[in-house]
Amino acid sequence: MKTTLNKYLAVMTATAAIGLPAIGPLQAETLTFMPIDGDHSRVSIDGTSNVRDWDAQSHRIEGVIQIEASGFLENSGIVPANLFDNGTPAINATVRIPSASLTSDSGRLTSNMHDYLKAKDHTYIEFELTSLELIANNGSEPEGALDSFSTLAQGRLTVTGNTKEMEFPVEWKRDGDRIRLTGETELKMSDFGIDPPRLMFGTLRAADEVNVAFDWLLAPE
Numbered sequence: 001m002k003t004t005l006n007k008y009l010a011v012m013t014a015t016a017a018i019g020l021p022a023i024g025p026l027q028a029e030t031l032t033f034m035p036i037d038g039d040h041s042r043v044s045i046d047g048t049s050n051v052r053d054w055d056a057q058s059h060r061i062e063g064v065i066q067i068e069a070s071g072f073l074e075n076s077g078i079v080p081a082n083l084f085d086n087g088t089p090a091i092n093a094t095v096r097i098p099s100a101s102l103t104s105d106s107g108r109l110t111s112n113m114h115d116y117l118k119a120k121d122h123t124y125i126e127f128e129l130t131s132l133e134l135i136a137n138n139g140s141e142p143e144g145a146l147d148s149f150s151t152l153a154q155g156r157l158t159v160t161g162n163t164k165e166m167e168f169p170v171e172w173k174r175d176g177d178r179i180r181l182t183g184e185t186e187l188k189m190s191d192f193g194i195d196p197p198r199l200m201f202g203t204l205r206a207a208d209e210v211n212v213a214f215d216w217l218l219a220p221e
Contacts, residue, residue, distance in 0.1 A: 032221040033065040033179060040217040043097055047210040049197075054206070056113055060101040061216050063127075065179075066092040093129035093155075095216070116194050118160045129155040135169065148173040153183070159192035177219065184213035 035041055044057040099119035103110045117125075135150040154167040168185035188208045189196055197206040 031067045033067075033218040034221050035061055035063065036178070036217050036219050041215060043102075043212065043214040045102065045210050045212050047206055049204055049206045051204045054104065054106075054109060056102045056104040056110070058097055058101040058103065060098050061095060061214065062097070063093070063095040065218060091129070091132070095127040097125040099123055099125055112197060116189075116197060122160050126158045127155055128158075129153060130165075131155075132170075157187075157192075160194060162192040164191050175217065179218050181216040181218070182214065184211060186211050 039059045041061040042057060042059055043061055044055060046053065046055045048054070099117045099122060100114055102113060102117070104113065114120075131154045133152040133154075135152055149172055151170050151172065152167055153170045154165070156163050157166050158164075166185070166187075168183055170181055170183040173180045173182075187210055189206075189210060190208050196208045198204065
């Protein structure tokens with residue numbers, strides 16, 4: 001399992017380091033990483049209003065990361081030139097969060113949030129990775145693989161059926177035979193067709209900006 005993980009980290013590092021796109025058809029041998037069931041992962045949303053702060057969270061982060069590993073030299077940390085076939089991207093990554101899984105401590109806030117997210121019609125919040133850029137190496141390099149590194153992820157986020165291109169930093173860290181991804185970014189509700197909520201006859205007005213943070217734990221399939 002450790003060898004598989006080292007393959008993954010080395011491929012990820014080399015792909016990100018040269019700025020290659022990170023989405024497309026995969027060929028030959030593919031390493032697949034899936035979320036671990038349970039409360040190991042978390043996404044949170046924090047917002048403000050003219051009255052008080054508010055927050056919501058979910059432990060349901062679905063999706064998959066796939067890395068093409070064909071031609072990788074075992075434990076060498078070297079990705080040969082023929083890993084990419086005419087520039088074919090080596091990584092596919094998708095993230096899906098069930099809209100109705102987001103909850104808060106207030107039942108009324110949870111219900112209102114599901115209404116604003118149009119959870120019945122748009123059951124998932126989705127992100128599709130399009131590219132990665134390596135920012136920094138943060139760990140040691142046992143057997144050619146990094147313990148952790150920082151990247152800038154670019155992709156398409158879809159909320160309430162509205163899609164927006166965006167980018168945000170993502171930290172990658174080895175956690176035993178698993179991979180843990182963490183990051184956060186600021187979003188505007190209005191960018192996704194959501195009018196900032198006004199409640200109690202307009203006396204409570206939510207700010208347009210929200211902060212989204214995630215902690216996603218995956219393991220080799």
